[in-house]
Amino acid sequence: MRRVVLKNNDFQWIDVVSPTYEELENLGHEFSIHQTAIQDCLQPEHLPKQEDIKGVNFIIVRVFDENAPETANNVHQLTRKIAIFLSKDFLITVHRVDLSFLDELREKWEQSQSIHFNELVVLVLRDLLKGVIKSYEAPLVTGQGELERFEATIFEGKSTIDSVQNLYLLRRKMSIYQRMLYLFQDILIKLDSPFELHSPLLQDLREELESLCFLVDHTVESADNLLTLNLSLASYKTNETMRVLTIFSVFFMPLTFIAGIYGMNFDYMPELHWHYGYFAVWGSFVGFVGLIYIWLRRNGFL
Amino acid sequence: MRRVVLKNNDFQWIDVVSPTYEELENLGHEFSIHQTAIQDCLQPEHLPKQEDIKGVNFIIVRVFDENAPETANNVHQLTRKIAIFLSKDFLITVHRVDLSFLDELREKWEQSQSIHFNELVVLVLRDLLKGVIKSYEAPLVTGQGELERFEATIFEGKSTIDSVQNLYLLRRKMSIYQRMLYLFQDILIKLDSPFELHSPLLQDLREELESLCFLVDHTVESADNLLTLNLSLASYKTNETMRVLTIFSVFFMPLTFIAGIYGMNFDYMPELHWHYGYFAVWGSFVGFVGLIYIWLRRNGFL
Amino acid sequence: MRRVVLKNNDFQWIDVVSPTYEELENLGHEFSIHQTAIQDCLQPEHLPKQEDIKGVNFIIVRVFDENAPETANNVHQLTRKIAIFLSKDFLITVHRVDLSFLDELREKWEQSQSIHFNELVVLVLRDLLKGVIKSYEAPLVTGQGELERFEATIFEGKSTIDSVQNLYLLRRKMSIYQRMLYLFQDILIKLDSPFELHSPLLQDLREELESLCFLVDHTVESADNLLTLNLSLASYKTNETMRVLTIFSVFFMPLTFIAGIYGMNFDYMPELHWHYGYFAVWGSFVGFVGLIYIWLRRNGFL
Amino acid sequence: MRRVVLKNNDFQWIDVVSPTYEELENLGHEFSIHQTAIQDCLQPEHLPKQEDIKGVNFIIVRVFDENAPETANNVHQLTRKIAIFLSKDFLITVHRVDLSFLDELREKWEQSQSIHFNELVVLVLRDLLKGVIKSYEAPLVTGQGELERFEATIFEGKSTIDSVQNLYLLRRKMSIYQRMLYLFQDILIKLDSPFELHSPLLQDLREELESLCFLVDHTVESADNLLTLNLSLASYKTNETMRVLTIFSVFFMPLTFIAGIYGMNFDYMPELHWHYGYFAVWGSFVGFVGLIYIWLRRNGFL
Amino acid sequence: MRRVVLKNNDFQWIDVVSPTYEELENLGHEFSIHQTAIQDCLQPEHLPKQEDIKGVNFIIVRVFDENAPETANNVHQLTRKIAIFLSKDFLITVHRVDLSFLDELREKWEQSQSIHFNELVVLVLRDLLKGVIKSYEAPLVTGQGELERFEATIFEGKSTIDSVQNLYLLRRKMSIYQRMLYLFQDILIKLDSPFELHSPLLQDLREELESLCFLVDHTVESADNLLTLNLSLASYKTNETMRVLTIFSVFFMPLTFIAGIYGMNFDYMPELHWHYGYFAVWGSFVGFVGLIYIWLRRNGFL
């Protein structure tokens, strides 16, 4: 489905949603777009790239899909492809599903068509790329928040196997956004500038992207550090648990053994007939407890 | 065994399968190919490379062998070598065994020999290199699938020593594909372009390769992360197991000791003759259980 | 709130604290500052950057906030933004809160306005950037000190879960200073030098910054090494604890079992009626202790 | 001991074995070799390097010593130094001990002295450098084989402390070969080409070296991965062992406690006099076993 | 305290030990040294650097302090600063304490003042820088030796918490030498060559430095590998200890339970009155031992 968003003498923006192969072919013939570019448009899994084909700037970007299901965990579930063809005369955007930020953009530009050409293409492109960048802001901020919640969980000693698994999944999603953002950074670097793109407007885009890269780097790094910290703390707790077990065992094993001795039924066991035998055994219990206590102290168990 | 796949006035493609040393020597003399290149052809373990010898482009590529046995785990079991000699006048491909993708290619081109020279060589070469790249797609997708199954296994807490070992072997295979793909990327970068190779057709090859590199990087990284996660979860489980053991020990050791005391056979043990002695001991059991419960609670064991 | 710190025929320094949007807009019109720069001024979370906009050097730096709360642990709690506009004719500094080092700087320069232009701008800028760099000195030295305290704790075997968590938090803060310092290093490299900035004065700044980078790198590295060491030592202690537990168990389990045997109440147990049965059992206790001792020795447990 | 291997009007190869300081000094004067180069010749521990001194190419290489003892584990025990002086007129090789590959080379070239100069120097140098590279092939292939044996050991669950230590030593040796090969790669890159060295002959050397680098990288990486895998599996086994211990303890501790209760000797213990008391206790044993079984099941221990 | 070491018409070397601020200021005026360089001289903690100030080469190096206390573990305790000013006319060295290698150098050069200028400055500078490099040889060789002792300790299974801590401290010192040596390498690269410094003499310095870098890299890497190996072996030993504990527990828990059953005092326990009851129990003991043995075997515990 093709729609002309804006059009004046010099320039037009055409937005194409979910085209059939024939529609794309026609578009290609009309605007002299190379066959391989048309094929890239049809591959929903294509990674971001920038390419110059005979004067036409062909860009593929992937935008975070706000409707991605909770369980999405790969590039193709989390993000949506937009193919962009850009020349002096036209801007064509091709995508499979409606994207809310593109809808808003179309609406905005359908109403204001009177601006001078040269600014027009820059402004539209800037808005478009900004929308792509901005789409990653929400999931990154959400991720950062989740991470802080995990950190609190770990610090309160309440982390569970589930929270470790969630942390791992979060790290994975973040790693995917990281790759998408760095691929997008490559595109911005390679992007030709026949339209004054090196102006402050594009500089602004770059900074916004860098800022997100900084955030995503930090989040991935923090996730790794948290996983390590958690492992480290688990190790600590195991150690502590072992210590308690050992202390109890070291105290009670000898005592229980002594009690076992005097529970034997031999006919001739002199101690059993001593009047204060029982109390002597109690004395030995107390004595052993004392000795063991000192020994544990000296060996750093207590 | 030499076979001329296509031939016109300007250009011919010769496919050589499992040649003897003499056949290769003859070929070398006929097409003025340097001695060292001939020797590289005979080494089945040669790594991918690109070299310019007196106007002849000499390329070695390694293609994934779809007939590799399940247990294959090194470069030479998993991949097959193809030596390629390319000049303005000829394309020669040398390999030891028949490869299905080459068979298909030969068939395709044997039938259509009427295209203009300049496009011909580019199209044939493109098809050839594309076949090499495509050959890695299947094992990578399989690997990705296996990885996702491991992830599910680990998340369900059902990972075993076997699954860890399989994950390790998978990582190893992926690491080998990774090396092959990156060596191939080097070749594409170095490839001379006397035949308009920097056209969209080659660009397309590069993107396909980059996309596989992206996939293989991601798979290796994910395998490493899964191995770490698994270790981390094992550590958690050990901790949990220890905790259960410790709790049981801490409860039963003192109680069993008390029972042991009153199982002793001393002649004179006043408590034994108290009418409610037995019930008093039961009381002490209950009391100790209570105290231990509180202590465990306070120390975070329960 | 705008204040002119110094002003002569050629040059003025204007310091703007906590401006409203209107004040900034006016400033922008007056000094021909681009709209996007004005907007960056208003974003309190903006990362350090350097940019050339139509002859105006626009720099954003982040200075360590000495009033940051103890619990601060992200870029925006730990540091404060200063936006700097620098041209041949003016230096404008914009920030949200009063910063003590800027107050001192203003005081210093308000009094001494008679220096020749060319040196003036360099000296003021040098002082300003030096203040930014110096602000990180205190937290880094504090961090280094804390780290040494952790090291002592770990070496004395007194590390606790709390100390590991504090070490992690310290590492995180250090990692943030590290990023800020390296971003600042980028700025110093890109900084244009229409004012003889490549003089020894700026060289001095670079060295001070490099020295802090060296310190922060070392601190982060040391923190990582300490966390690893600590984990390693915890592992050692677990091992030692296990060994003690095992030794006790291996000694007492067989003995307690023997005592249990002769505590059974069978009518016919010949050993019970042997005159020296009890002493024979004691002999077996001693014998088993000896055998177990030898066995433990040989297996490296003792 | 100096020996002229081959000599014609234009060129000579002199091989010097285990020279005294005086012999080296004389050689230096005769061929105008700089003093520092002479001193490097005398240092048996010198690392590989390439240097141009007034038209003389001075190369130091280290060749794997096939007579290195089994326990050798540093650069100087595993490898031997060869100093090479190369100019248009002469090739001088200096080494401390006889090396079998050099002996063979000398023999080969002593017999065939009639080749044209220009090819001569290239062919001799190529043979020499090829010998150096080839010397590492045997230990790398041996190492690869050992590694595969370790892998099998680990996969069969038969790894011991000894095998881990051997793996570590293997990794160390491989790491040394890796450094030597990469230093040699630097030399090949820097090597001047007054003798058509960039011909296919040298290209061949480079590929052989690259192939060994590939192999050694892979071996070191695999050793690291195996050590990690082994640690991971050890962790698994510990976990499994703990689980078994815990299951036994959880079953027998309560049962043994109950038996202990009715082993007490109180005068008044009503249950002891019940006719079916004993069978009731057996019933409680069975009941507890059932309850514990269910509990262990639910908690994932069984 | 200033001392002229050598002086002829063209050149002089002045060595300044522990100067006051006034002495340095005077020196600065006399030789036109920039203010910031003078201030760097006074900072005892300054890191190595090289800088060109108006024709004067200003170099700061840090030399290993052979008198550093055993417990020294940071840059400033382990190394001493030397500031060097070098121009066509003079060499000035500034340091706080007497350094033995500088004493020797001064003595050597005070006696031989008749050499031609151009060589003189190169030779003196070479000697000076060589002294700095050589100073690190002793601690590196010591460190390497200590490391080998640790390795032996770990391989004999005698590593203790103390040896791990010492290994950590050794690694830290090595890491500091590593940084100093790499910073020195930067200086050598940047060092201007108005005095034929790129001659074989300087090349020699570079190699010596590279060789130490190689050694220190190897030592740090080995220390890391040893720490990992040690952790790995500790993990192994824990596993082994656990296995022993589990085997004993699995054997004795059921047996002790059975003994406990027949130690109960129920009035009616038919087995107790069987004539061969006691022997039957012994039979059950033997039977259980057999069954458990088989079970442990099958599960890989024995």
Ligand SMILES: [Mg+2]
């Ligand atoms: Mg990932």
Ligand SMILES: [Mg+2]
């Ligand atoms: Mg990633």
Ligand SMILES: [Mg+2]
């Ligand atoms: Mg990544």
Ligand SMILES: [Mg+2]
């Ligand atoms: Mg970043």
Ligand SMILES: [Mg+2]
């Ligand atoms: Mg960053």
Ligand SMILES: [Mg+2]
């Ligand atoms: Mg652990």
Ligand SMILES: [Mg+2]
């Ligand atoms: Mg591998």
Ligand SMILES: [Mg+2]
């Ligand atoms: Mg790899």
Ligand SMILES: [Mg+2]
């Ligand atoms: Mg790899």
Ligand SMILES: [Mg+2]
């Ligand atoms: Mg490689």
Ligand SMILES: [Mg+2]
């Ligand atoms: Mg990638």
Ligand SMILES: [Mg+2]
């Ligand atoms: Mg990638």
Ligand SMILES: [Mg+2]
């Ligand atoms: Mg990773």
Ligand SMILES: [Mg+2]
């Ligand atoms: Mg962090």
Ligand SMILES: [Mg+2]
């Ligand atoms: Mg960070």
Ligand SMILES: [Mg+2]
């Ligand atoms: Mg960082």
